Amino acid sequence: MSMRRWQVLTLLACFAWAAVQSWLPGQEPEARSRRYDRDPWRLVVPSGKNETAVKAAFQEALGPASAATVQVRADGEDVALGAVVESDGYLVTKASVLDGKITCRFKDGTVKAARIVGQDSNQDLALLHVDAIGLPTVAWHEGDPPPPGSLVATSSPGNEPVAIGIVSTDLRRISGPEGPQRPRGWLGIELGGGVSGVGVTSVAPRSAAAAAGLRVGDEIRQVDGAAMQSAAQVVQSVGLHSPGEAVKLLVHRKDANTEISATLAKANAFPREEPEDEWGGGPFSERRGGFPLVLPHDTPLRPKDCGGPLVDTDGRVVGINIARALRVITYALPASVVREVVSELKRTAGREQ
Amino acid sequence: MQIVGYVFRRPSLVLATRCLTVCSALLLVAGSTAAVEPGDRPVTSAIASDPNPPKGVADLKALERTVQKIVAAVAPSVVYVAGGSGVVVSSDGYVLTVAHVARRAGRNLVVIFPDGRRARAVTLGNDYGLDAGLLKITDDGPWPHAEWGRSDDLNPGQWCLTLGYPVSFEHGKMPAVRVGRVLHDGKKEIITDGTIMGGDSGAPLFNLDGRIIGIGTKCIDLLVYNIHVPIDRYRDDWEKLVQGKDFDSLAPKQALLGVIPADGSDEPRVASVIPGSGAEKSGIRAGDLLLKFAGTELHKFAELPPLVQRHRPGDKVEIELRRGTETLKLQVKLGRRNAGDDQ
Numbered sequence: 001m002s003m004r005r006w007q008v009l010t011l012l013a014c015f016a017w018a019a020v021q022s023w024l025p026g027q028e029p030e031a032r033s034r035r036y037d038r039d040p041w042r043l044v045v046p047s048g049k050n051e052t053a054v055k056a057a058f059q060e061a062l063g064p065a066s067a068a069t070v071q072v073r074a075d076g077e078d079v080a081l082g083a084v085v086e087s088d089g090y091l092v093t094k095a096s097v098l099d100g101k102i103t104c105r106f107k108d109g110t111v112k113a114a115r116i117v118g119q120d121s122n123q124d125l126a127l128l129h130v131d132a133i134g135l136p137t138v139a140w141h142e143g144d145p146p147p148p149g150s151l152v153a154t155s156s157p158g159n160e161p162v163a164i165g166i167v168s169t170d171l172r173r174i175s176g177p178e179g180p181q182r183p184r185g186w187l188g189i190e191l192g193g194g195v196s197g198v199g200v201t202s203v204a205p206r207s208a209a210a211a212a213g214l215r216v217g218d219e220i221r222q223v224d225g226a227a228m229q230s231a232a233q234v235v236q237s238v239g240l241h242s243p244g245e246a247v248k249l250l251v252h253r254k255d256a257n258t259e260i261s262a263t264l265a266k267a268n269a270f271p272r273e274e275p276e277d278e279w280g281g282g283p284f285s286e287r288r289g290g291f292p293l294v295l296p297h298d299t300p301l302r303p304k305d306c307g308g309p310l311v312d313t314d315g316r317v318v319g320i321n322i323a324r325a326l327r328v329i330t331y332a333l334p335a336s337v338v339r340e341v342v343s344e345l346k347r348t349a350g351r352e353q
Numbered sequence: 354m355q356i357v358g359y360v361f362r363r364p365s366l367v368l369a370t371r372c373l374t375v376c377s378a379l380l381l382v383a384g385s386t387a388a389v390e391p392g393d394r395p396v397t398s399a400i401a402s403d404p405n406p407p408k409g410v411a412d413l414k415a416l417e418r419t420v421q422k423i424v425a426a427v428a429p430s431v432v433y434v435a436g437g438s439g440v441v442v443s444s445d446g447y448v449l450t451v452a453h454v455a456r457r458a459g460r461n462l463v464v465i466f467p468d469g470r471r472a473r474a475v476t477l478g479n480d481y482g483l484d485a486g487l488l489k490i491t492d493d494g495p496w497p498h499a500e501w502g503r504s505d506d507l508n509p510g511q512w513c514l515t516l517g518y519p520v521s522f523e524h525g526k527m528p529a530v531r532v533g534r535v536l537h538d539g540k541k542e543i544i545t546d547g548t549i550m551g552g553d554s555g556a557p558l559f560n561l562d563g564r565i566i567g568i569g570t571k572c573i574d575l576l577v578y579n580i581h582v583p584i585d586r587y588r589d590d591w592e593k594l595v596q597g598k599d600f601d602s603l604a605p606k607q608a609l610l611g612v613i614p615a616d617g618s619d620e621p622r623v624a625s626v627i628p629g630s631g632a633e634k635s636g637i638r639a640g641d642l643l644l645k646f647a648g649t650e651l652h653k654f655a656e657l658p659p660l661v662q663r664h665r666p667g668d669k670v671e672i673e674l675r676r677g678t679e680t681l682k683l684q685v686k687l688g689r690r691n692a693g694d695d696q
Contacts, residue, residue: 045536045546045577047404047406047509047510047534047535047536048533048534048536048546048577049512049532049533049534049546049547050546051406053406053407053408054406054407057406057407057408057409057410057412057413058410058413060409060410061410061413147421147424148421148424148428148527148530149417149420149421149422149423149424149425149514149530150417150421151413151416151417151420151532165532166420166530166531166532167530168529168530168531169522169526169527169528169529169530170527276520276521276550276551278551279550279551279572280572280573280574280575281548281550281572281574281575281576296529298529298530298531298532298547298548300548300576313410313413313414313417326519326520326521326550327519327548327550327572327576328519328529328531328548328549328550328553329519329529
């Protein structure tokens with residue numbers, strides 16, 4: 001909801017880009033105005049840890065894992081990577097991003113429709129099935145998880161890994177909300193003006209509020225017919241709506257009341273205001289908390305790069321990336337956890353059939 | 354360049370205020386342990402300064418073995434302190450951190466080692482310009498410590514490691530490790546793509562010899578823009594830091610005349626002269642009444658400092674003064690003002 005900070009961050013990103021420009025010859029001079037139009041992690045910096053040469057060196061080790069990595073799409077949009085775990089068509093991926101018609105694109109370019117066999121919302125892992133036989137599968141890392149300092153790469157179905165990184169700590173438990181939260185509608189205003197704090201102090205460009213004609217200085221007297229006494233009450237009332245729904249506002253402007261109807265947007269199109277996010281480096285996964293056991297590593301990924309294999313320098317899969325969590329950390333479910341979930345989901349599905 | 358945030362748990366930091374006080378109580382602490390020094394500048398190995406990317410799996414595995422070895426060796430010396438991080442650099446407990454964690458000389462803090470041990474510490478000096486800060490553990494050691502490296506001979510492209518306690522990572526446990534490469538090796542700051550965030554303020558940056566080359570201070574939104582204070586600047590500042598001085602080594606150099614007024618008096622009369630200053634060398638004495646500084650008449654002592662600050666260290670100015678019944682004209686070469694000096 002805090003628009004002002006979003007603007008500031010956008011501005012800073014531009015400065016940052018200019019700053020990088022000054023000591024990185026050969027970068028595209030294209031200035032990026034919106035924060036998430038660019039891919040901060042994908043910025044291939046000469047002499048950086050994710051420059052092409054480093055990824056190419058890792059690709060040699062990744063061969064089989066890369067062949068077992070798929071691009072997962074929901075309604076035609078890339079939402080995650082996935083890993084083939086059994087040659088007769090079973091794959092795993094991140095569960096909470098699967099919404100719509102699911103397809104998998106394989107390394108050889110074939111695209112297959114996928115069925116969700118089962119989901120473990122505790123681990124945020126889904127078992128998919130595609131109609132295929134003889135698929136290349138991942139080779140699991142056996143034994144203890146790799147110690148801190150171990151090099152890892154996130155494989156892709158393409159010709160190079162998505163990015164490389166290292167294991168940051170031992171396995172840890174991550175508290176936080178388990179399971180996907182109901183998406184909240186996003187209006188795009190900042191409040192705090194007026195006597196009771198229901199005065200609009202800023203309106204985000206391209207937001208639902210801007211489209212509906214809300215202006216700075218407006219006072220929101222009612223939401224859906226209920227009188228508003230405080231900014232918190234407005235936030236709560238608007239938040240009861242899901243994205244795509246309309247909210248009715250009674251707005252006091254220049255000594256007159258106006259009725260305004262705004263169709264809410266998806267809140268996660270904008271940075272979440274988690275305290276640990278104030279150091280930038282996003283976007284982050286929507287579900288990134290509430291995991292019983294994860295392997296934290298420092299590989300910079302986008303949320304849609306989760307769901308696929310995390311691979312060691314022997315080409316063994318040490319885990320499945322499950323959440324882009326912090327500026328400095330991505331979580332992977334350890335191989336042992338994933339294998340247990342897979343057999344459990346298969347067993348449950350078999351019983352139901 | 355604009356900064357998104359200091360890599361610190363508490364975001365509201367004001368470093369603009371310069372604190373130029375010297376805490377004399379700290380001199381006692383520092384005086385008793387001043388034997389520890391950054392030491393000679395060690396030679397950086399060819400492996401540590403190699404700017405080339407690994408050429409294949411064998412190179413990657415070699416890099417991995419080195420990284421794992423360093424992590425195991427240095428992790429015990431990386432401490433959590435006051436919402437940030439730090440690294441112990443001597444067995445008797447000197448701890449490098451950043452000024453926006455230590456904040457000012459003379460604060461009592463607790464540092465927490467990865468094995469859960471807690472030790473009492475006191476903040477020594479801070480260089481607010483560079484954001485360098487120093488602590489001293491006051492409990493008896495020996496403490497696990499890491500070795501000083503060099504930052505003035507970095508090679509862009511060389512690999513590096515950061516260990517610290519980013520927000521949401523527990524202290525009293527193994528610090529979180531990040532890998533990166535040096536992207537820019539400035540004298541005032543090192544830029545790497547080893548990501549740091551809140552809580553990593555004061556987190557050490559190591560080269561592949563396992564030696565400290567920098568200390569984490571800031572980051573911006575871009576993941577490849579993480580800023581560290583070069584370790585050689587801690588060397589440059591060492592004497593002042595150990596003495597518990599809070600200063601700003603990047604502040605413009607200010608001129609110093611070297612005369613001190615009498616307490617409670619407003620007249621431009623010299624009560625004493627700073628030994629070794631330009632005033633003393635030119636022959637100004639206690640009791641002299643200053644009449645003119647560089648041609649400008651003085652009526653109050655308070656008028657003098659701004660006049661001095663119009664000049665730079667080394668400038669020669671004429672001073673007119675009355676001594677007894679005599680009026681004298683003296684040429685004074687201005688010196689350099691240090692923290693805490695009067696005019």
